[in-house]
Amino acid sequence: xxxxxxxxxxxxxxxxxxxxxxxxxxxxxxxxxxxxxxxxxxxxxxxxxxxxxxxxxxxxxxxxxxxxxxxxxxxxxxxxxxxxxxxxxxxxxxxxxxxxxxxxxxxxxxxxxxxxxxxxxxxxxxxxxxxxxxxxxxxxxxxxxxxxxxxxxxxxxxxxxxxxxxxxxxxxxxxxxxxxxxxxxxxxxxxxxxxxxxxxxxxxxxxxxxxxxxxxxxxxxxxxxxxxxxxxxxxxxxxxxxxxxxxxxxxxxxxxxxxxxxxxxxxxxxxxxxxxxxxxxxxxxxxxxxxxxxxxxxxxxxxxxxxxxxxxxxxxxxxxxxxxxxxxxxxxxxxxxxxxxxxxxxxxxxxxxxxxxxxxxxxxxxxxxxxxxxxxxxxxxxxxxxxxxxxxxxxxxxxxxxxxxxxxxxxxxxxxxxxxxxxxxxxxxxxxxxxxxxxxxxxxxxxxxx
Numbered sequence: 472x473x474x475x476x477x478x479x480x481x482x483x484x485x486x487x488x489x490x491x492x493x494x495x496x497x498x499x500x501x502x503x504x505x506x507x508x509x510x511x512x513x514x515x516x517x518x519x520x521x522x523x524x525x526x527x528x529x530x531x532x533x534x535x536x537x538x539x540x541x542x543x544x545x546x547x548x549x550x551x552x553x554x555x556x557x558x559x560x561x562x563x564x565x566x567x568x569x570x571x572x573x574x575x576x577x578x579x580x581x582x583x584x585x586x587x588x589x590x591x592x593x594x595x596x597x598x599x600x601x602x603x604x605x606x607x608x609x610x611x612x613x614x615x616x617x618x619x620x621x622x623x624x625x626x627x628x629x630x631x632x633x634x635x636x637x638x639x640x641x642x643x644x645x646x647x648x649x650x651x652x653x654x655x656x657x658x659x660x661x662x663x664x665x666x667x668x669x670x671x672x673x674x675x676x677x678x679x680x681x682x683x684x685x686x687x688x689x690x691x692x693x694x695x696x697x698x699x700x701x702x703x704x705x706x707x708x709x710x711x712x713x714x715x716x717x718x719x720x721x722x723x724x725x726x727x728x729x730x731x732x733x734x735x736x737x738x739x740x741x742x743x744x745x746x747x748x749x750x751x752x753x754x755x756x757x758x759x760x761x762x763x764x765x766x767x768x769x770x771x772x773x774x775x776x777x778x779x780x781x782x783x784x785x786x787x788x789x790x791x792x793x794x795x796x797x798x799x800x801x802x803x804x805x806x807x808x809x810x811x812x813x814x815x816x817x818x819x820x821x822x823x824x825x826x827x828x829x830x831x832x833x834x835x836x837x838x839x840x841x842x843x844x845x846x847x848x849x850x851x852x853x854x855x856x857x858x859x860x861x862x863x864x865x866x867x868x869x870x871x872x873x874x875x876x877x878x879x880x881x882x883x884x885x886x887x888x889x890x891x892x893x894x895x896x897x898x899x900x901x902x903x904x905x906x907x908x909x910x911x912x913x914x915x916x917x918x919x920x921x
Contacts, residue, residue, distance in 0.1 A: 474502070474518075474873070475502055475503065475504050475505070475516065475517075475518055476518075477505065477517045477518050478502075478503050478504050478505035478516060478517055478518065479503060481505040481517060482503050482505070500879060500880050500881065501880060502869065502872065502880060504516050504872075504877075505517040509524065509532075509536030509537060510535075510536050510537050511535045511536060511537070511889075511891035511892075512524060512535055512536075512889055512891040512892040512893065512896050513536070514536065514877065520875065521875060522872070522875050522876065522877035523875065523876050523877065523892075523896050523899060523900055524536070524877050524889075525876070525877060525878040525886040525887055525888065525900075526877055526878055526879050526886075526887070527887040527889055528745075528750045529720075529745070529879075530688070530720050530724060530745055530746065530839065530885060530887040531744075531745035531746060531749070531750040532746075532749055532750040532889060533723065533724055533745070533746035533749055533794075533798075533805075533809075533838075533887075533889055533890065534749045534794065534797060534798075534805070534889060534890045534891065535889040535890055535891020535892070536889075536891070538749055538797075538890075538891070540793055540797050541749050541751075541790050541793045541794060541797070543793075544789050544790065544792070544793035545786055545789055545790055545793075547789075548785060548786055548789040549786070553785040553786070553789070554785070555780075555781075555784060555785060557780055561783065561785070561788075563783065563785055563788045563789065563792070564583060564783040564788060566792060567583070567783070567788050567791055567792050567795075568580070568581050568583070570792065570795050570796070571747075571755065571757070571795065572757070574727050574728060574795060574798075574799065575722075575727075575728050575729055575731075575732070575741070575743075575757065576728060576732070577728075577729075577731055577732075577737045577738065577741065577758065577759075578741060578757035578758060579757075579758065579759055579760040579763065580757065580758075580760050580763040580764075581755050581756060581757030581758075581763065582755070582756050582757070582763070582766060582777050582782075583753065583754070583755055583782050583783040583788070584753070584754035584755070584756065584777075584779060584782055585752050585753065585754060585779060585781045585782060585784070585787075586616075586744065586752060586754045587616060587717075587719035587742060587743070587744030587745065587754045588615075588616030588617045588618060588754070589616075589754055589779070590719070590742035590743065590744060590754035590755060590756040591615045591616045591618070591621060591682060591715075591717055591719070591742050591756075592616065592618045592620075593756045593775070593777055594680070594682065594715045594740045594741075594742050594756050594758075595607055595620055595621075595679070595680055595682060595715070596775055597713075597740060597756075597762055597763075597765050597766075597775050598679040598680030598712070598713040598715065598739075598740070598762075599679045599680075600765050600768075600773055600774075600775050601679075601713060601762055601765060602677075602678075602679045602680075602711060602712060602713065604677040604678060604679040604712070605657050605677065605679060606657050606658075606659060606672075606676040606677055606678045606679060607620055607657060607658055607659070607678065607679055607680050607681070607682065608659050608660075608661060608669065608672055608678055608680070608681040608682070608712075609621055609623070609624070609658060609659070609660055609661075609681075609682055609683075610660070610661065610662070610663050610682075610683050610684070610687065611624050611627070611632065611641055611660050611661065611662050611663065611851065611852045611853070612624065612625065612626070612662075612663060612687050612689070612690040612693070612851065612852030612855075613625070613663070613682075613683060613684050613687055613689065613717070614684070614689035615682050615684070615717050615719075617646075617647070619650045619651075619654050620654075620657075620658055621658075621682065622645060622646045622647045622650065623643050623644050623645050623646055623650075623655075623658065623660065624641065624643070624644045624660045624852075625646065625689055625690070626689075626690060626881075626883070627644040627852075627856075628856075629853075629856050629857070631644045632644050632660075634853075635662070635853045635857075636668075637662065637665050637667055637668055638665070638667040638668045638670065638671035639661075639668060639671055640659045640660055640661050640668065640671070640672060641660045641661070641662075642660075643655040643658055643660060644660075659672045659676065659678075662851040662852060662853060663683075663687055663693060663695075663699075663850070663851040663852065664693075664695060664696045664699050664850045664851050665851065666699065666702045666703070666706070669681065669702075669703065669706055670706070673706065673710050673712075678710070678712045679712055679713065680712050680713040680714070680715050680739075680740075681703060681707065681712060681713075681714055681715065682715040682717055683703070683714075683715070683716065683717060684716075684717045684718070684719075684720065684721060685700060685716050685718065685721055685730045685731065685734060685736070686721055686725075686730060686836055687852075688720045688721060688836075688839060688885050689720070689884075689885070690849075690852055690855060690883050691834060691841030691843060691849065691855070691883040691884070691885055692834035692835060692836055692839055692840060692841045692885060693834070693849050693850070693851065693852075693855075694834070694836065694848070695734070696850060700734050700736045701736060703736075704736050704737070704738075707739065713739040713740060713762065714738045714739050714740075715738060715739065715740045715741070715742070716729070716730075716731055716736075716738035716740075716741045716742070717741075717742050718730060718731065718741050718742060718743050719742055719743060719744040719745055719754070720745060720839075720885075721836075722741070722742075722743040722744075722745075722746065722747065723743065723745075723746040723747050723794075723795075723798060724745075724746045724837065724838060724839060724887070725836055725837045725838075725839070726806065726837075727795075727798055727799055727806070729741065729743070730836075738758065739758055739759055739762055740756065740757070740758035740759070740762055740763075741756070741757055741758055742754065742755065742756050743755040743756075743757070746794075747791055747794060747795070748787055748790045748791035748794050749790060749794045751786070751787040751790035751791065752781075752784075752787055753783075753784075753787045753788065753790070753791050803890070805890050806837070808890060809837060809838035809888050809889070809890055809892070810837050810838065812838065812888050812892055812893075812894070812896075812897055813835055813837055813838045813839075813840060813888055815894065815897050816835075816840065816888065816897050816900065816901070817833055817835050817840065819897070819898075819900075819901035819904075820833050820842060820901070820904065821833055823901065823904055823905050823908055824842070824908065827908060827912045829844070829912060830844065830845055830846035831843065831844055831845070831846070832845055832846065832847055832848055832849075834848060834849070838887060838888040838889070839885050839886070839887055839888075840885070840886045840888075841883060841884075841885050841886060842864075842867075842886075843855065843859050843864075843883070844859055844860035844863045844864055844867075845858040845859045845860070846858075855883060859882070859883065861882040861883075863911075864882035864883065865880065865881075865882050866911065867907065867908075867911060868880045868881075868882070870907045870910075870911060871903065871904065871907055874903040874906065874907060875903065876900050876903050876904065
């Protein structure tokens, strides 16, 4: 029986006019749920069901849905003469750039885009212009956007990419048709936490850049092993390629200076999005001024184009300014609050799952977490693909949704705590999780015995 009939009707209606029924196909899910309202840590669907939300717009709404301070800043902007002119500089973009660069010390200058994908696209284009090389390295299991260089190898099957190889690279498992074969030949996919494979590629191809999420957060939470990010920085310096940190998900969720301020590694370029404007559509590319200045290089043959009618759109820029100010505020203590909730959730989930006697591992970085049904911390995508129980993960997520705890119903997708979550939200989540787990593992055990 479909528990969300109205949601199904919305999808069917949309499919008459929109291919797939949704405007971003990674939003398609099973079960299909149409959400109509969000406030703070909660969301409501078209059926009227209420959920504690850990999806958070793929981790974008870090402060929570409809944060009152961000909403008020946007309302004030709407009541002024703020307009989209498309001519000349604006005070808003300058104010945002100044505050951003003060917040992220490794960013000496920046440009503003409408999405994170645009930011990663520009970063890779700069790297090619700077180095005069064409080849790039991307990470198996990482997600860096929709464009040709990176639209591949996120949650691939082992049948598509093959068994683990090291040193070596994996086939380009395209997420999209329409990517030219000659273009694919310039992209080299390797596993995370594998420096030997970086060296393998460097010996064979002229590499312009390596782009990486410093923590892989599109296949859960996969952390760098000791020395890995340091090794990438050293190889970039020795071999002359640019190291790009894609912090669209990690930036501002883990620290005001991005994850790079935690790990202490300075990339050449960085990209940001999502949490930087609390879900308003804004991306950032920034880094060392010598590279960012390729946007205005005096030699036209080396100049990198950046353009966009909606870059630094006034309302999104106002939202981003308000978000940064709130994140930096000593009054709100955003990071102290979300990290404490993350620890509370981790402690509770460990108590619940350790009692089952079944293998599991709870990975967490601050307010981001992922429960794996395997007995150790994952080191790369192959480790997850070989050891994680994907079927159990899917069942677990759907059962939680039925109880009113929403995270995206796709195995190994990150859960995200927002500033709007409360201790009571976490306690309710743990109570309902315990109920789901007790029934889920009891049923699994009885099936095995039978």
